[in-house]
Amino acid sequence: MQKKTIKKIPVNAKLAALGNQFRKERPDDFWRFASFFTLENGQEHKENFDVEALCVMALGRTFTQDKDALYKSGGFRRTLSLPPIESWQDAKLGDCPRLAKRWLSYSEIANQRCFVFTASGMTVWLPKFELARKLFFHAGFIIRAAYQPNGLDMMFHLTEGEPGEGFHIFCPAGSGIPVAYLRIPAYRQFLSWLLLNKEIKASFESIWQCLNTEQTITNGYCRWIFNFIPPKALSGLEIQAQGAFDSEHNDLLVWEVSTLKELPHNMLKAVKFSHPDLRQSVGSGKAHQGNGNNSAAEQLEIDTEREPSQQKERALIELSTDGLSYSDLIITQIEYNRKKPISKPKPGDESASGAEKVVLGTKDDVIDGDGRGGDFAVLEDTQDETEKFKDRFTVLVELIWQLADDPELQLQSLVIKPLPAVKRCHLHLKADGSERCYLLAKFVYKGRIRYLLEVDTSDNKRRLTTRIFSISLGVREAELITRILTSLIKNSLRWPISAFKTHAISLSLIRHALSNDHIASWRLRILAGIKIPRQKQKT
Structure with a gap:
């Protein structure tokens, strides 16, 4: 198995808390976030990351970074039925009795927003970011869209066919969508669910709306405490959560939402995806649909600071899968632009030559970037x-x-x-x-x-x-x-x-x-x- 590491995270560091999100007050700078880890020796460790890394930032995860897995989850596990959204209350994380005292002294941690509700006889504290991460943050390009006005509409052009026909989602060239994702049924299903259900899309777009109205600007920096409006359709859904549990007071502070079952979806028509670069590879008499993850290196280093080149196709960094299921079947198809022969590895292409170590940058591509880009792939193909x-x-x-x-x-x-x-x-x-x-x-x-x-x-x-x-x-x-x-x-x-x-x-x-x-x-x-x-x- 391939060993995966994140450059800025020490081995066996446990993600204990997330802080504010921030960026420099200039057009060319993008959002970052603060993270707080507990090291093996018990010391605290703080790092700042670009928002693309939010895919993997569930609290309680220990980043083992060995050949078995990049991380492992922790905490008390419990299955919950979500009460009506109207009964959820807003609160600050610092008000939660299960927050460790060592983190309570950090105002940017204590001020993080939570939902509080009663479920299965216990008081549940659910950080707003964790719910949004589980609902939406399954790839870097999706996260970037959440932090921009009309981010989804700029990447996806949705049209409906004649009566009896399905939907067509066209992804323009240069929209920032790695083609490899469109080859994966689980991601096509997720994008269909996100784009076709108005309430779900509105919830996603509320991230930018909250950011735009709530951010503060001081000393040349924009700062924001994550916030969004959850879809009412979550009422009654079953989730599996894990975190810190106090049996005496029956309080649960959710670190990670591991599964979301029966997400509402009521569009039974098939959804067809197309992209100018979506080509069907053919060779040796057989068709191939690779996902772009052709790295044969023994070790894969994930560099969250590196800006990769636009000249190379991005690889997918396959991780332990997120559990999502939908209330109705989502049927998707691919409309290939044309066919192309399978290309052989080029001399010096480290990602395909079996090199001992390959470095992938997770930031957005730039013209004069360095090396190859990579994107987290965390969705499980339920079909x-x-x-x-x-x-x-x-x-x-x-x-x-x-x-x-x-x-x-x-x-x-x-x-x-x-x-x-x-x-x-x-x-x-x-x-x-x-x-x-x-x-x-x-x-x-x-x-x-x-x-x-x-x-x-x-x-x-x-x-x-x-x-x-x-x-x-x-x-x-x-x-x-x-x-x-x-x-x-x-x-x-x-x-x-x-x-x-x-x-x-x-x-x-x-x-x-x-x-x-x-x-x-x-x-x-x-x-x-x-x-x-x-x-x-x-x-």
């Missing part, structure tokens, strides 16, 4: 397995997308994954040894959720009907699906009748199409199964 295995259900996936066009139906999710492995059973694998997959689609019809469950039996081990059903009240979706799939394997690829009889309602069994000539009737049978009249709930 990676679905994309990987979608060819197992080519016809059914196409039918599902056709069904999603029905005005009475809402496709909430589509997941394709390998069946779980079961001890002393082998049918989670196909006859050729490859993984046997299942498809689970979730539709909403007249306010009720309908599940479509299919298992790959293309190796002719057994024929299975497609199952469409709803789940009885009080039954957990994940537990029931796992139980069904596990029992299916144990029962030699037979549907577990008892599980459906006990925990499912409005069950429909749909036979497969015998040939391509019968696909249209298969679609109609599936549609009828989804729209079957509601049956009485089991108690």
Whole structure:
């Protein structure tokens, strides 16, 4: 594995606090922020960074900087359900009883803004910056956009197609968007969510609005205490947070938000991305979609002060992933400008030659810059397995997308994954040894959720009907699906009748199409199964 280090952070330093953000009062200077670390020997260490580094600055992280990881998180871990935004109160970090006394004496730390609310029976202190970091700060170019007026509109041109068509997001040349990000489905999904949901975009843009009205200017410097307006749609969402917990007073000071589940998204149309430099690499008869991270060096040093050259494509610095999920499926596509042959490493190109050490600068590119640029890549592709295995259900996936066009139906999710492995059973694998997959689609019809469950039996081990059903009240979706799939394997690829009889309602069994000539009737049978009249709930 590759060892990653940040030039200005000592090994095993723990990020204890963040201070004010500041810049010189001149047009060519950009925002920086103060950070406070605790070293292994207990001493304090302060560093200033450009805002691009905010991607990785979650409190409580220890920057181990070894071959296993750049950092590791710390603190008490707890899953919380966020209360209505209207109940959140504004407070200063210095008012939190869990803030260490050594940091309370620093006014720029004590004055940092927090949200305070009650969740899961405890008083939660959530620093405003940490919530914004988790919601928005997943790449340097996105952070830079937050600190500029109309930053998103300058980088992305959004248009909607004719009725029935999706959205098109065009990224102009020179907009500051590294093309490598557009090749990653997780980033296309995130950008679609950010740009298509008005309330989410307005929350992002409130960062600049707060900065513009709240910054102070003294002695040639602009200074600001981070602030923003959270989207009301966060109300009721589940998050996983970790931090300092006081069991006696039941107070939690959040250091890091590690997961945000079911972020609201209500645009089911596909989103197509294009960029003048978005070219499809082809060679040896195969297409390639690299992400720009071709550094083979043993050690990667991240220099947050270096201004890289515009002449070299930026590399992605892949780190431990951020957990984000959305309430609805986000389908994205790439529109390539043209094709290009795969280029071979040039002599002296240290990033591809296996050099012992490579240095990447994370600041914005400049014409006369030094070396190659790098960007943090921290988003996990939640649809990676679905994309990987979608060819197992080519016809059914196409039918599902056709069904999603029905005005009475809402496709909430589509997941394709390998069946779980079961001890002393082998049918989670196909006859050729490859993984046997299942498809689970979730539709909403007249306010009720309908599940479509299919298992790959293309190796002719057994024929299975497609199952469409709803789940009885009080039954957990994940537990029931796992139980069904596990029992299916144990029962030699037979549907577990008892599980459906006990925990499912409005069950429909749909036979497969015998040939391509019968696909249209298969679609109609599936549609009828989804729209079957509601049956009485089991108690």
